[in-house]
Amino acid sequence: MRHATLVEAEGAGGRDEADLVAASAPMRRLVAEVARVAPRDVTVLLRGETGTGKERVASLLHARSRRAAGPLVRCNCAAIPAALAEAELFGAARGAYTGAVEARRGFFSAADGGTLVLDEIGELPHALQPKLLRALQEGELQPVGAGRIERVDVRVVACTNRDLAAEVRAGRFREDLYYRLAVVELVVPPLRDRREDVPALAAVLARRLGARFGVAPVRLSPALVERLAAADWPGNVRQLENAIARMIALAPGPVLGPEAFAAAQPRGAGAPSRDAVPTAQGVPTPAGATLRERLDRLERQVIAETLAAAGGNQSEAARRLGLARTVLIDRLKKYGLL
Ligand SMILES: Nc1ncnc2c1ncn2[C@@H]1O[C@H](COP(=O)(O)OP(=O)(O)OP(=O)(O)O)[C@@H](O)[C@H]1O
Ligand SMILES: [Mg+2]
Incomplete structure (x- = not known):
């Protein structure tokens, strides 16, 4: 039986945004799990190495859910300074802190009726963990400096490249929050465990990047694709994407051969x-x-x-x-x- 290798997210606003290559057996299993879990309104924890496609899987979870018409909001917990994190997540009343001249809407209320992706959840400041737990458990939150409690209807998908269970054992992550987040835990496998995905991924990435750069479509020769499939990708799909971006940027013509691969290696890559x-x-x-x-x-x-x-x-x-x-x-x- 032949399987579709490109999973399309029906009903998603930006279709390309949720398209996901899944040619390999591990990815097909993951997509089947996503299809089962997406319509059930449970919190999902996506675990996987850096660049494996966790955000893309999160988008698919949203696109396949009953919330697909609602907002999909992404919050990178590693990128918000600890001092502002509470206001970023839960909002703030006017005058709640110096410079808060207007009331501010947090990620949670922006995602009301939709999905909130909490990326890099392992980096969430410790002080916010109980507040997040409450928001998840009760659907209630209190903006910084506000007397009132707000109710929100948000489905949370959390992503991490850490072993959160180990973080719990080390006392860095609250156990109750971990269990609340990991109602369903899905693992996005590293690219080295699914090299069969590389040809389809390379084609999709080349098409997407070519369109983004505004260049005529570039074809990858079978010999080049073979090289790509055999290479090590410690940075997973993101690293493959960066390599293809470099090759397209340097492409001398409409077809890329295996020599493009060597030419596109960043200087010093892999070296200490x-x-x-x-x-x-x-x-x-x-x-x-x-x-x-x-x-x-x-x-x-x-x-x-x-x-x-x-x-x-x-x-x-x-x-x-x-x-x-x-x-x-x-x-x-x-x-x-x-
Ligand atoms: N299966 C896939 N099909 C198509 N594109 C993919 C797939 N997996 C990853 N990508 C692309 O690779 C890039 C990295 O994916 P993504 O940002 O989802 O990874 P991540 O696991 O969230 O990485 P990080 O841990 O660094 O945040 C993105 O541009 C994404 O669109
Ligand atoms: Mg990510």
Whole structure:
């Protein structure tokens, strides 16, 4: 029996957003589980290594649910500063804190009637864990500085690349919250366990990226696809996507052969971080650039190369750079690398 390899999310607003390649047996199993769980209004925990497609699976869960016509809101728990996290999640009354000149709507109320994806749930500040538990259990929340309680109707899908059960044992994550989140726990397998997905993924990514870059469709030769399927992708689908983006950006013609793969390897990829760090000479500097501009260019390049060398794993790149993850994410945003 032949299986469709591309799962389309019927009823989803942006169809392409929820399209998901699932050619391999492990991914087909996952998609079958998603189909079963999506219409039941339970909280789902998606676990998987960085770049495996957790967000995409979360979108599919939404698209296949009875909430598909409602909002799909994503909150990256690692990217919000601890001091603002409560207001970001639950909202804030006017004047709740300095600078709060207007009442502010939180992610939860923005997702009312729909799905809230709590990405990187393992990074949620500890102090917020009881409040999140209450929101999940009672469907109730209290905006910062507000006397009133708000009721919301939100389905939560949480994502993590950590072993949350281990975080619970280490005392870093509340056990009751873990059980409340992991009513259903689904695992998105790493790409090395489903190489059969690579050809279809490569084709879909090439099409998507070509459209995004506004270039004529680029075809990947069978020899190139073979190389891609055999390669190691510690950063999983995201790393594959970045490699294809580079190949398309550098493509000399409409068909990409295996030589494109080598040419598109980021300098220093896979090498220990010290080797991956470029010197100031490595950064082309336009005449008349100020010191600040030159340093920014250098910083951007160091960050981009370290991230590539870490296979797109932000935590690992932050560690290599000696930066807090939140600081790294700020820089990635600043330099348009996110
Ligand atoms: N099965 C798939 N089919 C099509 N595209 C995919 C698939 N899996 C991942 N992608 C694409 O790969 C990229 C990374 O996926 P996604 O952001 O969902 O990963 P993630 O697990 O959330 O990563 P992270 O842990 O870094 O947040 C996205 O551009 C996504 O669209
Ligand atoms: Mg993600």
